[in-house]
Amino acid sequence: MKDESEIIITLPDGSQRNYPKGVTAMQIALSISEGLARNVIAAKVGNEVWDPGRAIEENSLVKLLTWNDTDGKATFWHSSAHLLAEALEALYPGVKFGTGPSLERGFYYDVDLGEHSISQDDFPKIEAKMLELARQKNEYVRQPIGKEEAIAYFKEKGDEYKLELLDGLEDGSITLYQQGNFTDLCKGPHIPNTGIIKAIKLTNIAGAYWRNKQENKMLTRIYGITFPKQKELDEHLALMEEAKKRDHRRLGKDLELFAFSEKVGQGLPLWLPKGAMLRERLESFLRKAQTRAGYLPVVTPHIGSKELYVTSGHWDKYGKDSFQPIKTPNIGEEYLLKPMNCPHHCEIYKTSPRSYKDLPIRFAEFGTVYRYEQSGELHGLTRVRGFTQDDAHIFCRPDQVKSEFLKVIDLVLYVFNSLGFDDYSAQISLRDPENKQKYIGADSDWEKAETAIIEAAAEKGLETVTELGEAAFYGPKLDFMVRDALGRKWQLGTIQVDYQLPQRFQLEYTGSDNQKHRPVMIHRAPFGSMERFIAILIENTAGQFPLWLSPDQIAILPISEKYAEYAEEVFFQLQDHDIRGFVDHRDEKIGRKIRDAEVTKVPFMIIVGEKEMEEGKISIRRKGEGDLGSLTIAEFADFFKKEAKV
């Protein structure tokens, strides 16, 4: 006979134990080992994360969470946000609170400071207060509360933001959490007490619209990060410093890849010779892959008649927020800087009648487009106002959509793999079902397109996340997202299924039935844009590009000017083997020349002096590795060719 007052707790390893009803995760941990109990900061009960001190009433699967679990960290940081709030309330009486969630790395709290204002200079003071409160080891106490009562509490406190949040909550599901003198509306969970927060760093301060809506008031958002050990905070800060060194804006300047000029204009990058070199190599790499995959190159102008974009719908959708029309001496004649290549490609499609036998047709172009991005959005090369898409449009029959889509996925993955981009996520970007007026086209087309994407991604075994509201206005997308050095997410490759533009442009083909049919369009860009892709490439490689992409692959370093002539000769011979580089003719010692080649990340150094000249050889030194010994030019060229393979 089962004891009614006991419940069965199943642990992740499958083992089961009996505990009295109402047992807490902390008690379970204690029953296993004291060491474990010290480290437990939350628990996963079934599918929910719970406070370790919350009573478990039913048979459950329980996973004890520590700092090493993602959910454990999230709980830790969420509790840290409450600690920040407590400190702010103590230091700035009357402050009102928005929301304070955990992030992937750290947490923030949005606050309305009222009369007060704070800046980064106040961080030490706030951090000190947080530490002081942490040391009090105040417990996080969960208090279920009725809605009426909660409303009364926050009315009394005068916090209209919490009242607004309460408005959307259902009676019976509301809880408050209290630690020390601070009480917050919060569904939890939280760590046992503030004492385990040992290391605190507030990182930055920014404005953020209440509830992320532009029409709302702007609150002050304070970001921070905390750790259970000071050492971990130190390590984190050191890691951030390292990440900053990989910032493409820093490296772009150091390695002379690109620049910006106030005089040229905001968000309009200038490609310097080394950057242009890199870019050209990437372009020819993709051109080659695209030729193999049956793409046909096309070229279109940088401007197009406004009518073109009225037809495509771009003018209607983005017209007022883009670069404004270019006028001609003729009255009423207007042109737009090209914001997208697709309308031009549609017109190319229309230059001749198409048969079902011709399809799919794949037009590819490195097309430079101009978009008036909001000034606050511009960011290095990742968000600019003039950029080049590795664009192509596939016009195909409806029955070809899926196979074409699959081929494009292959191409994108080939590009990513070739460049060592293994840390990406595939995102299916669908329409926001709540906000359908943001998009053009019939529901049935959208459904077909969305189904095609979902099926194709599944067929390729891609691990995807789905985001509602992220679709383009004419169709859903499969986006390949990557992170930059500082952890921000960017869209690189994108594949989009589009039923709208073929209709707007009245695109047709003649079917086997001798009837007119409408093709489907697939927009795709494996890099996304050359600018953004290169930005991420710079950060991923920390400027140490694969050999085949390096702007300078070799630096020829004569020991002294006596060997200048031999160095030149070696240079020309290596050039004949398609090896790029330069001779360092400066009047410097070899140590200096090596150092400079090392810091500018040249993959190979060729050292030539008395010995080499006599033997007709060259000494090879590899960046970061050192002397590789001497070879003949032909030997080196062979070795190099193998190394430089994509």
Add this chain to the structure above:
RNA sequence: GCCGUUGUAGCUCAGGGGUAGAGCACUUCCUUGGUAAGGAAGAGGUCAGGGGUUCAAAUCCCCUCAAUGGCUCCA
């Protein structure tokens, strides 16, 4: 676009109401050196731009521009 921060030599930065500083880079000279910085001298700035306060502004205030951290947006 919004909230905040920043803007001093080519770069990285110090200074902070009383005639502008360092290191690196650059130029010249010396040095001809064998695997991560040889030495010396020199040149270089309307202190982002404009307006104001002041006997005096790079420094304080306002505006503009740009960069930057976020938010919003992102075809």
